Amino acid sequence: MGETKKNRIRITLSLILMIFLAIIVMIPFYFMLVASFKDTSTIFSNGLNVDLNFKKMNLDSYKSLWTNRNGIYWQWFKNSLIITILETVLVLAFTSMVGYGLAQYDFKGRKTIFAIVLIMMMVPSSILLLPLYKLVTQLGLMNTYAGVILPGIVPASAIFFFRQFCLGLSREFAESARIDGCGEFRIFWQIYVPLMKPAFGAMTILTTMNSWNDFLWPLIVMKSDANFVIPAGLLSAMTPYGNNYQLLFAGSVMSVIPILIVFALNQNQFIEGLTSGGVKG
Amino acid sequence: MKKNFGKKIGLVLLTALTTIGLAACGNGGSSSSNKTADGKTKMTMWTFVDAQGTFFKNAAKSWNKTHKQKIDLTVNVLPFDQMNQKLTVALQSGSGAPDIADVELGQGAIQLKADKPAYYPLNSALKPYMNNLVKSRLDNFKKNGNYYGLDYHVGTTVTYYNTDIMKAAGVDYTKIKTWDDYEKAGEQVKAKTGKWMNEVEYSAMFQYDAMVTQQHADYIKNDKATLTNAANVRVLTQLQNWIYKDKIARTAVGGSIDNDQFFAEMNKGNVASVTMPSWYMERIADHMPKLKGKIAIAPMPVFNEGDYRSAGGGGTGTMVTNQASNKKLAAKFVVWAKASKGQAVKIWEDLGFDPVRSDIWSEPVMKEDNKYTRYFGKDIFDTFVQLKSQVTSTTKTAKISPDLNDYMLKNTFPSTLLKDKMTPKAALQKANDALNK
Amino acid sequence: MQKKRIRWQSIAPYLFVAPFIISFLVFSLYPFINAVIMSFQQVNGFSDTQWVGLANYRQLFNDGDFYAALWNVLRYTFWTILILIPLPMLVAYIMNQKGLPMKGFFRSVYFVPVLTSSVIAGLIFKYAFSSEKTGVFNEWISHLGIAPVDWLNSSGTAMFALIVIAVWRWLGTNMIYFLSGLQGISPELYESASMDGANGFQKFWYITIPLLKPITIYVLTISIMAGFSMFNESYVYWGAQSPNNVGTTLVTLIYKAAFTNGNFGYSCTLGVALFAIVVVVNIIQTRVMGLFKDEG
DSSP states (O other): OHHHHHHHHHHHHHHHHHHHHHHHHHHHHHHHHHHHTSOHHHHHTTSSOOOOOGGGOOSHHHHHHHHGGGTHHHHHHHHHHHHHHHHHHHHHHHHHHHHHHHHHOOOTTHHHHHHHHHHHHHSOGGGGHHHHHHHHHHTTOTTSHHHHHGGGSSOHHHHHHHHHHHHTSOSHHHHHHHHTTOOHHHIIIIIIHHHTHHHHHHHHHHHHHHHHHOOHHHHHHOOSGGGOOHHHHHHHTOSTTSSOTTHHHHHHHHHHHHHHHHHHHHHHHHHHHIIIIITOO | OHHHHHHHHHHHHHHHHHHHHHHHHHTSOOOOOSBOTTSOEEEEEEESOHHHHHHHHHHHHHHHHHOSSOEEEEEEEOOHHHHHHHHHHHHHHTSSOOSEEEEEHHHHHHHTOSSSOSEEOOHHHHGGGGGGBOHHHHHTTEETTEEOEEESBOOBEEEEEEHHHHHHHTOOGGGOOBHHHHHHHHHHHHHHHOOBSEEEOSSOOHHHHHHHHTTTOOSEETTEEOTTSHHHHHHHHHHHIIIIISOSEEEOTTSSSSSHHHHHHHHTTOBSEEEEETTHHHHHHHHOGGGTTOEEEEOOOBSSTTOOSOOBOOOEEEEEETTOSSHHHHHHHHHHHHHSHHHHHHIIIIIOOOBSBGGGTTSGGGGSOSHHHHHHOTTHHHHHHHHGGGOOOOOOSSTTHHHHHHHIIIIIHIIIIISOOSOHHHHHHHHHHHHTO | OHHHHHHHHHHHHHHHHHHHHHHHIIIIIHHHHHHHHHTTEEESSTTOEEEOTTHHHHHHHTOHHHHHHHHHHHHHHHHHHHHHTHHHHHHHHHHTSTTOTTHHHHHHHHHHHHHSOHHHHHHHHHHHTOSSTTSHHHHHHHTTTOOOOOGGGSHHHHHHHHHHHHHHHHHHHHHHHHHHHHHTSOHHHHHHHHHTTOOHHHHIIIIIHHHTHHHHHHHHHHHHHHHHTOOHHHHHHHTTOOGGGTTOOHHHHHHIIIIISOOHHHHHHHHHHHHHHHHHHHHHHHHHHTTTTTOO
């Protein structure tokens, strides 16, 4: 009896702590949401004015998403969407292949390649900002989706993740499939890819997130404002040279929605994927 | 089931690859021809201000009505920092630059740093208009005898007073002639209303610059910093005293008086005055609706008899890059768009600027009804005309200019204005030493 | 027939890893070599270069901004690691208790911040950290009787403002990593420890922490990298130029040298320096933690 009571107290205390943390985490979203229903001039008049005053709240900021500069926000939204989808699909395809190859075969050079993957994981890509810019210029990919996407389609961290995941998969499936006369690529495609579903779930979330929120590189590659992605576009609204402040908060709110949807759809696989060995060093 | 999953992924992948391939080709930006089908010369322009982009689009339309060589102008509005960065890189790397670009003065110093700037001189295009243009504004974009940019405006610097606060404090702003008067008025304002007389910038230097210029002084000579001269020390001391000794001012919210947070601050009626160039009218009219009819425009106070009561502040030159497809035509168009009489009037009407072509300032058209005359009253240009001959400028295109701006904003102002850590003299000495190293 | 199969089997792995090799050669190695070359050059346009020997490196060693940025980045990384490893681990441990309701809900809530762009998060925090007394944070501390603080303009508070974003964004992610690690720990270990009379803290200290080491190393590695390459938050707060360098980071300098000042050679020098620093830090970390030593 004493044990259960102690247990209940412990659970209650933990729950209070969890709720407290959840509130703290949500506060900035609350700010964002409240601010998005206010007039720009009232938002900034007090640092960041987030008092709830329903009389003064309206949908003007949301309307401005359509009216401001002919609805350029939705252009940014479309760009973000295209870049994110393309990049996510390609990243998943390539890194799952590489990760699988590194985990399921013994071949000469495997260690070296994996060592390179590890090194690449530790080195920030920003050191290559300028030479990459030069390369993309030389390839004629400035101001194109391809220029934004290509340099990042085989990220080391995702390879690492898939490799760790595949290490946990038995090689026997492949062995028996080979005996049945199945080709190497078909083995990967038809046997292992389905087994890797949880890993795909986790990586979908992480890749989508990185890509959707990427800022510096798309900013450098894209030359015209119509080609910007959302973060770059919203930041560009923050100048004294035009009346664009309205876009900031409503635009921020809208930009969170797609990524929330992806998260909601993949959530269960996400945890499962991570748990089944993805990040075990 | 298993098969299906693989197939689905395969399909998506294929689609993705195709799309990316198409995107790569489609957006490649091939500049196969620089003429449109109907013989217009294609030009692109980069600017960081929506309104200026629209201004030039309209200018191209008017140009085409009266000129034989027609122009098809595409305008790209980019955020300030990004536009300049892209421009720098495009010109450095030799490809990807537009034909025409709006370059803000501070950035112009960077753009014109090289011995042979990557821009096309406007000299011959300017020639017919030369007599009617304010010369100090041309000098801001001059390098080795060549004019590389033509400004939109003169940027006549004036002091804007909040007349409500002035009334409440019992101050007659028209009697403020010197900075001493200004300081006394400030004390009265602070005592009677509790409002700030001024908010001092530390991440921009419009007011500092104007106060140095009005003393017929400069901070650069022969490509060396001369920050230790009396004029500079006097200005920085004055600004620091307002904040820490007289306590009539504080540092500007958000670092400058040209940002959203400060606009809100001023709109609330917390600041009695600011000293800014003419283009600040646009900020006031757009971002401070509550002050309509309550802002008075007056000449700047002075330090000593004989000082100028104004200065040229800020500025944006339109420049023609050396990557332009038809440089000569672009130059002609740019100059015409700003310096021809009809266009100069449009600069006032559409953009709210005091045009560089100043012979029109005294014409009745400047008093006609528009957003600005409605906000500030019809007599705006009466004040500007008085000050026309007093608009000068500090050196803006020396090699050292970008470093000097950078250093002042990063070190000197933060340690004297933001914090009271150094005396103005010591801070300026330190800056001078670092820059002339 | 049999022979062909074996040949395929030995070629296949190379085909599988080919995307990485190609991408590595084209988008990493080639640009890196290029960066090293340019770091010894004065670059006036990509076609007009001039060898300057060690001039850029000499400039680097005399560049006060570089040291300021390095110091900022070190402090930032130090604090993020100090907070973002123990705290999420503890939260994960609490959340992993049997009988705690709504686990899935909390997990999602904690994870949402990292889904938000750092630019957008930065915008919100920028205004919340306003120097005005009515700014969100200043209003909070006013209840504790503290005078308004000019958060983003003094060295200590500026760092605080950066770390707050980091903690807010990454707490949930790191927690999920640790949670996934915890779920791999057999409950029997805890049970037998309980039977031996261990209390909650002892179990956490002697079982949980050691068994989470692989995850900890992973989190540490990505934290170090994130710390050294921090840029977005700083850029949103201050742009490329902060007063007295309170928010300058190494990537800020790389970006500024290349894209604001058009000084390509020096930008590459900074990049090479950042690379060298990260390599050194990682070597130290590997030695200390015995990272990946059991890898094949």
